[in-house]
Structures are given as structure tokens and as C-alpha cells.
Amino acid sequence: MGEVILTMKGIDKSFPGVHALDHVDLEVRRGEVHALMGENGAGKSTLMKVLTGIYTKDSGTITFEGKEVEFHNTREAQEAGIVIVHQELNMLGHLTVAQNIFIGREFKKGIAIDDKKMNEEAAKLFRRLNIDIDPTETMSNLTVGKQQMCEIAKAISHEAKVIVFDEPSAALTEAEIDELFKIIRDLREQQLGIIYISHRMDEIKVITDRVTVMRDGTYVGTLITSQCTKNDIINMMVGRVIYEDPKTKSMVPEGAPVVLRVENLNAGKMVQNVSFQLHKGEILGFSGLMGAGRTETARAIFGADPKQSGDIYVNGEKVVINSPEDAVKHGIGYLSEDRKRFGIVVQKTIAENTTLATLKEFLNGIFINKKKENQVAQQYVDSLATKTPGVDQLVVNLSGGNQQKVVIAKWLARNSDILIFDEPTRGIDVGAKNEIYKLMNRLASEGKAIIMISSEMTEILRMSDRIVVMCEGKITGELDIAEATQEKIMNLATREIS
Amino acid sequence: MEALKRNPLVKKIGLNRILLVCVLIVMYIGFAITSPTFLSYSRILSAMNYVYFLGFLSLGVTFVIATGGIDFSIGPVMFCCALISGYCLTSYGVPMVPAMIISVFVGFLFGCFNGYLVAYWDIPPFIVSMASMNIAKGTASVFTKTQSVSWPQSSSAEGWYRNLIKIGNIPVGLFIFLAFAILCAVILNKTKIGRYILCLGSNTEAVRLSGVNVKRWKMAAYVICGTLVGIAAIFYVAAYTTVQPGYGDQYNNEAIAGCVMGGTSMAGGLASISGTVIGVFIIALLQEGILALGLNKNYQLIITGIIVIAAVYFDVLGRRRKN
Numbered sequence: 001m002g003e004v005i006l007t008m009k010g011i012d013k014s015f016p017g018v019h020a021l022d023h024v025d026l027e028v029r030r031g032e033v034h035a036l037m038g039e040n041g042a043g044k045s046t047l048m049k050v051l052t053g054i055y056t057k058d059s060g061t062i063t064f065e066g067k068e069v070e071f072h073n074t075r076e077a078q079e080a081g082i083v084i085v086h087q088e089l090n091m092l093g094h095l096t097v098a099q100n101i102f103i104g105r106e107f108k109k110g111i112a113i114d115d116k117k118m119n120e121e122a123a124k125l126f127r128r129l130n131i132d133i134d135p136t137e138t139m140s141n142l143t144v145g146k147q148q149m150c151e152i153a154k155a156i157s158h159e160a161k162v163i164v165f166d167e168p169s170a171a172l173t174e175a176e177i178d179e180l181f182k183i184i185r186d187l188r189e190q191q192l193g194i195i196y197i198s199h200r201m202d203e204i205k206v207i208t209d210r211v212t213v214m215r216d217g218t219y220v221g222t223l224i225t226s227q228c229t230k231n232d233i234i235n236m237m238v239g240r241v242i243y244e245d246p247k248t249k250s251m252v253p254e255g256a257p258v259v260l261r262v263e264n265l266n267a268g269k270m271v272q273n274v275s276f277q278l279h280k281g282e283i284l285g286f287s288g289l290m291g292a293g294r295t296e297t298a299r300a301i302f303g304a305d306p307k308q309s310g311d312i313y314v315n316g317e318k319v320v321i322n323s324p325e326d327a328v329k330h331g332i333g334y335l336s337e338d339r340k341r342f343g344i345v346v347q348k349t350i351a352e353n354t355t356l357a358t359l360k361e362f363l364n365g366i367f368i369n370k371k372k373e374n375q376v377a378q379q380y381v382d383s384l385a386t387k388t389p390g391v392d393q394l395v396v397n398l399s400g401g402n403q404q405k406v407v408i409a410k411w412l413a414r415n416s417d418i419l420i421f422d423e424p425t426r427g428i429d430v431g432a433k434n435e436i437y438k439l440m441n442r443l444a445s446e447g448k449a450i451i452m453i454s455s456e457m458t459e460i461l462r463m464s465d466r467i468v469v470m471c472e473g474k475i476t477g478e479l480d481i482a483e484a485t486q487e488k489i490m491n492l493a494t495r496e497i498s
Numbered sequence: 499m500e501a502l503k504r505n506p507l508v509k510k511i512g513l514n515r516i517l518l519v520c521v522l523i524v525m526y527i528g529f530a531i532t533s534p535t536f537l538s539y540s541r542i543l544s545a546m547n548y549v550y551f552l553g554f555l556s557l558g559v560t561f562v563i564a565t566g567g568i569d570f571s572i573g574p575v576m577f578c579c580a581l582i583s584g585y586c587l588t589s590y591g592v593p594m595v596p597a598m599i600i601s602v603f604v605g606f607l608f609g610c611f612n613g614y615l616v617a618y619w620d621i622p623p624f625i626v627s628m629a630s631m632n633i634a635k636g637t638a639s640v641f642t643k644t645q646s647v648s649w650p651q652s653s654s655a656e657g658w659y660r661n662l663i664k665i666g667n668i669p670v671g672l673f674i675f676l677a678f679a680i681l682c683a684v685i686l687n688k689t690k691i692g693r694y695i696l697c698l699g700s701n702t703e704a705v706r707l708s709g710v711n712v713k714r715w716k717m718a719a720y721v722i723c724g725t726l727v728g729i730a731a732i733f734y735v736a737a738y739t740t741v742q743p744g745y746g747d748q749y750n751n752e753a754i755a756g757c758v759m760g761g762t763s764m765a766g767g768l769a770s771i772s773g774t775v776i777g778v779f780i781i782a783l784l785q786e787g788i789l790a791l792g793l794n795k796n797y798q799l800i801i802t803g804i805i806v807i808a809a810v811y812f813d814v815l816g817r818r819r820k821n
Binding site for chain 2 (some may be wrong): 303304323325327334342343360414424
């Protein structure tokens with residue numbers, strides 16, 4: 001490790017209702033891979049967004065190469081030499097690899113774009129990284145792993161001095177992860193500072209030199225990776241929060257009836273011949289890598305996207321679901337992974353969101369009975385412990401966890417018996433996360449059937465009674481919680497399908 | 499200013515609307531100073547003629563904009579309604595009441611057409627309404643053989659319909675318009691249809707994934723708009739009697755300006771009927787005022803154009819600040 005290249009000190013950032021960062025410190029040296037760890041909602045992404053100018057900090061200092069800096073947008077950060085490789089890929093599928101890498105700063109020949117030069121430069125970059133990708137290939141033809149390599153090449157091409165990797169391995173197969181690590185080691189040799197965000201403890205031990213742990217938006221501490229154990233890190237991450245006990249065996253009563261049966265469901269490339277059953281009172285975990293087709297499966301079942309074929313049975317009876325309207329009628333509720341886009345109507349109040357799926361029951365003739373609406377919304381605010389001054393609050397003013405509770409209230413008000421939770425704790429702070437877990441367990445014990453899609457292994461192992469694993473649009477295996485381990489799930493999730 | 503914003507009464511009425519009323523009063527005083535005729539009651543009554551038909555157009559388009567859509571066909575469709583029903587009245591001998599029903603029905607049909615294409619075929623509302631604007635103009639011209647239509651004068655047997663805007667010195671039209679405005683406010687704020695229209699304007703996908711048939715409610719907004727446009731046509735002829743085919747575009751802008759100025763967001767999800775009503779008064783006063791100042795119609799167009807841009811810009815600014 002060389003000298004210090006980047007120091008973030010006392011970084012503070014608040015959003016309405018959430019203190020996202022509370023005086024956080026981070027120090028990165030040249031030639032170092034520095035892990036940034038913490039549970040979902042610990043503030044890692046927020047810290048990186050402050051670093052790269054997406055958010056403005058409320059207070060604190062950022063020192064880069066000995067000078068205090070403040071970036072106003074990602075472009076300024078890029079020009080200074082700090083780039084971020086995002087978890088979600090920001091690629092334009094219809095352009096070529098080279099065009100993507102040089103987007104926004106194309107080489108010109110007069111007024112025309114010089115594609116030849118771009119291809120040459122891209123090829124040079126790939127040689128430097130020892131990656132075998134054809135710069136003239138169309139981006140959408142590449143695998144997710146290769147696309148990630150292109151993101152990295154793009155980052156390097158900015159003359160980066162500090163590169164942030166935001167969960168780069170989430171969508172990669174084992175072989176691709178090995179290749180990624182090789183590249184990261186090369187970059188370390190070249191004296192770059194690397195910030196590596198990941199949830200996977202094993203990777204942290206393999207690739208990083210130091211690890212900084214965050215929790216609830218605060219800085220917990222920095223350790224030298226080779227001198228600490230996995231448990232040291234976990235203890236720092238989890239801290240005071242006592243989670244629901246992980247399940248060691250299925251809590252579903254013997255002979256519980258099947259409430260949902262899906263047979264040979266096909267919907268595009270991402271859902272191929274999916275069949276499974278869901279029992280009353282069961283939490284069925286759906287595990288897999290990013291892009292394995294879990295969300296697509298859920299959306300197809302719910303009628304949000306069209307399906308090509310397949311049968312769905314609710315309580316033993318075959319049902320036709322062509323739209324969310326049909327699904328809701330049959331007692332299915334869907335909590336999307338992207339609350340803001342698909343879950344809540346942000347400019348409306350808690351009460352209005354709560355009754356969105358049930359408005360019919362609140363009608364007095366043609367008029368909405370606002371009194372009854374407020375009463376029912378208040379009941380759910382109380383029973384779900386939603387933190388808000390009142391049901392007439394706009395949902396936009398709530399924190400992620402409380403927004404999630406409003407979405408849950410919507411489906412409970414509809415009395416849905418089958419609930420699909422798609423990444424239920426994404427972007428939710430740690431305390432609220434446990435409340436959501438408690439709530440899901442309570443709902444299951446009351447006889448609701450829950451499908452829980454989650455990319456967090458710990459969440460899958462903690463909550464599920466049974467686990468279905470998907471890979472590339474197919475179900476690759478099913479495990480009872482008693483026999484499930486992280487390794488078994490990973491194996492199924494990365495199984496190459498011939 | 500901050501203290502004023504927190505005053506409970508101000509909060510209830512809305513600062514925006516209070517400011518608008520102030521603008522209206524200042525404008526009126528300004529015009530009254532430069533052109534003293536504005537102080538006479540009969541002058542006010544004639545200025546009101548502009549409020550009625552424009553008000554119905556604006557109420558209608560408020561529903562559409564609340565869904566996040568837009569309708570550029572309302573002006574020409576209003577003329578189409580007035581021309582077709584008027585032609586039936588004058589050339590086919592259809593009695594007055596059925597002619598009025600025809601007018602509303604034509605507006606309703608255009609609403610259905612626009613709404614169906616936008617909601618069920620997913621064609622952008624901008625394109626649909628531009629196209630139906632041309633269809634409205636063309637249809638009216640074909641139907642009337644490109645001739646202007648004159649509705650009966652007050653003195654003739656069928657002239658009673660002009661009492662819809664005033665009887666003697668009583669501005670009946672104002673009462674009818676305000677009654678409709680209250681009805682629209684109730685629909686928008688107290689009923690299921692209004693709730694769904696506002697919610698889907700804010701986040702269509704979230705509403706769809708709540709199991710709501712969003713297409714139906716989106717279409718409903720256009721149908722309400724079309725129907726109100728059909729009513730607007732009746733008030734237009736009651737005020738001016740003569741309608742020419744091929745015109746009506748300018749009222750699109752004016753109606754949209756009134757609506758957006760009143761606080762209805764072009765992004766959808768936020769709408770205020772009371773704001774629209776005040777906005778319409780401002781626009782109507784402005785049109786009359788410009789003419790009273792001795793400026794011609796061209797200046798009306800320029801000023802209304804600028805107002806639309808300013809009102810939408812303030813809306814955009816407000817939203818940016820919130821983010």
C-alpha cells in the first residue's frame with residue numbers, strides 16, 4: 001500500500017426523515033483494495049454518491065491527492081479521476097462496445113465520429129486489462145459479465161486514480177468473478193486506489209487489504225483484512241440489532257394446503273418452464289443472482305407482464321391472470337423491488353395509498369368515505385408501527401422502511417392471501433429491516449402465503465421455510481431450509497445450463 | 499412571507515390561489531385605469547362571455563392534464579360541436595334542445611376517440627390530440643360544406659338559449675359555470691374516478707400494479723373533457739352566435755394556460771379546480787383587456803403564448819425545488 005490518495009472525513013448527510021450519514025470517515029491508499037461493508041441501508045451507496053458528486057454533503061471534507069475537493073456532478077469527479085462502476089449496468093444495448101466506452105467524448109474526424117479510432121483505443125484498453133472482447137461487438141450480445149468488464153474498461157479510460165466497485169459480483173458467475181479479481185489485482189499493481197463494496201464475506205477476505213464497516217449511517221471502524229476474522233466483521237456490521245432467529249426448520253404445519261401452483265410458466269427469455277408450489281403459511285424464498293429471472297417470474301404470475309404459456313392454480317382452481325387486476329381479484333399482492341416506481345404514489349397521502357387496491361370498499365354511493373379511509377389507514381399505521389405524524393402525510397416524506405409498510409398495508413387492506421415480496425428490505429435501514437422480518441413471520445403464522453425474492457443470502461436463510469433457486473430463467477433447484485446452506489444455494493444459482 | 503405560508507387559513511385556500519386572485523384584482527384595476535369603460539357593469543357582463551366557454555374548456559382539460567396527458571384538440575372540437583349541431587338546427591330543422599344534445603354528444607365522441615387511442619393503444623396524447631384537432635376541423639367543414647353557421651338571434655323563436663348566459667342583467671352563465679366547477683371539484687376530489695385519475699397521473703405503474711384498470715380511468719378523463727367541450731360549444735354560440743369552420747386553435751392555449759396557471763401540474767397527479775376557475779378569469783380578462791387597450795388579436799396570441807410558457811416553467815421550477 002502506498003500513500004493516502006483519498007480521505008473522507010466527518011461526512012454528514014440527511015434526507016427528510018432519515019439521517020443517512022452521520023460523520024462517516026473513509027481513507028483509501030494508492031495500491032489498495034479497500035472494502036466498504038455494511039448491511040443494506042447502512043449508507044455505503046450514499047457515501048459513494050457523496051464522493052462522486054451525485055449528492056451534496058451537509059458537512060465534512062473530502063481530500064483527494066492532498067487537495068480538498070467538492071464535486072458537483074459525476075462528470076467533475078470523473079475528470080478528477082474518481083469513477084464508479086455501478087451495480088446496475090449503464091450501457092446502451094444497441095451501440096457497440098467501443099461506442100459505449102467513449103460515449104459523451106467520442107473521437108471526431110471533422111464533424112463526423114471517428115469509429116475506427118474509438119475501436120483502436122478500446123482494443124488498447126482491453127489489452128491493458130487482458131480482456132478478450134471485440135470492440136465492434138454490439139453491447140446487448142455480451143453476457144452480463146462481459147458487460148461489466150466493459151464498464152471497468154470505461155472507468156479506466158477516464159484515467160481513473162480511484163475506482164469504486166459497487167457490488168460488482170452480484171450478477172457474475174464464479175468464472176467471471178475470478179476474471180474480475182484478476183483485473184482488480186492488476187489495477188492494484190498499477191497503484192490505483194480501489195473501493196470495493198460487497199456483501200460477500202468470502203470475497204472480502206480474498207481480494208481486499210483493509211475493510212471499513214458502516215452501520216446505520218455511522219462509521220464503525222476500519223480493520224486490516226488479513227488480521228481479522230469473518231466474525232469480527234459481522235459483529236461490527238450487525239452491532240446492536242438483534243435479528244429474528246434464523247430458521248432451522250420449516251415452520252409450515254404438516255399438510256398445509258397448496259394455495260398457489262404454477263406449472264410450466266413461460267414468459268420471454270427470463271422465465272422458462274417455471275413450476276412450483278406455495279403452501280398456506282409458508283415463506284418461499286426465491287434465490288439467485290441478479291438477472292436470474294426471479295422478478296420476471298413474479299411479474300408474469302401477477303399479470304404485470306405478458307406470458308406465453310403456463311397454468312396458474314389458486315387454491316386448486318385454475319385461474320386466468322392477464323393483468324394485475326385479475327391477480328388482485330384472486331388474492332395475490334405484489335410488493336415490487338422498486339417501491340418508488342411500482343409501489344407507491346409518492347405525491348399522495350398514506351391513507352390514499354393504503355386504499356389504492358380496495359377503494360371500492362370505501363365508497364358511499366359515488367363518494368369516497370374519507371373518514372372510514374382514514375380510520376382504516378390509521379389501523380394499519382398502528383399495527384405495522386409506521387412512523388408518521390398522521391395518515392394525511394404525503395408518502396414522499398417517509399423513509400424507505402415506512403414506505404414499504406404503506407405498500408404492505410395496501411395489500412393487507414385488500415386481504416390478499418398470497419403476497420409476493422420482491423426484495424422487501426432493499427434500501428431500508430437496519431432497524432426497519434428487522435421489523436419487516438417480524439411482520440413477514442407474523443403474516444405467515446396467520447396463514448398468509450409469501451413468496452420472498454431476495455438477493456441477500458442471509459435474508460434467504462433467515463426467513464425462508466423452503467428455497468427455490470433460479471438461474472438464467474430456469475428453476476435449478478429446491479431446498480428445504482433444514483438442508484440449505486450458502487454453498488448449496490450458490491452452486492444452484494451459478495449452475496451453467498446446457 | 500414564511501409566516502404567511504404557515505397561516506392556517508392561507509394553507510387551506512392555498513398561497514398560489516390567493517396570489518392569483520391578487521393578480522386578477524391588480525389586472526382589473528390596471529385595465530380600469532387605462533380604459534374606464536371596464537368599470538361599467540354591461541362591459542363586465544360582455545367580458546364574462548369569454549369566461550363561460552373558456553371555463554368549460556379549461557375544466558375539461560384539467561382532467562386530462564391531471565392524468566399527465568394533454569389535449570390540443572379542445573378548441574377545434576368545440577367549434578366542430580357548435581358547427582355540426584348548429585347546422586342540424588338551421589339546415590335540417592332539428593329543434594333547439596336536441597341540437598344542444600348533439601353538441602354535447604359530438605364532444606363526448608371526440609373524448610371517447612382521444613381517450614381510447616391514448617389509453618388502449620398507447621399513442622402519445624400529444625399526437626392523438628393533434629390528429630383529432632385536424633379531424634375535428636375537417637369533419638366540421640365537410641358537414642357544413644365550409645360555410646359558417648349562425649345560431650338564432652335572441653329575438654327569434656328559438657333564441658331562448660341565449661338566456662343561458664344572461665337574463666336581463668343577471669349573469670346566469672356565471673352561476674351555471676360555477677355550478678359545473680363545483681361538480682368537477684367534487685368529482686376530482688371526492689369520487690373514485692377522480693382519485694384514480696390523480697393517482698395514475700402521479701404514478702401509472704404503481705396504480706396498475708395495485709390491480710386497478712388504469713386504461714379505463716385514463717380514458718374516462720378524456721371523455722369527461724370531451725363532454726365539457728361539447729357544453730362549452732353551447733356557451734360559445736350563446737355568446738357569439740356565429741361559428742366559422744377551420745378555427746378554434748387559439749382556445750387550446752388559452753384553456754391550458756388557465757388550467758396550468760391555477761396550479762395543475764403538467765406532469766400530472768396534481769390538479770386544482772378552484773385554481774383553474776381563477777386562471778380562466780385571468781385569461782379572459784387579459785383577452786378583453788388587450789382589445790380594450792387598442793391592440794389587435796395578434797397580441798392576444800403572443801401574450802397567451804408567453805403565459806403558457808411562464809406558467810409551465812413555474813410548475814417545473816416548483817417540482818425541481820421539491821426534489
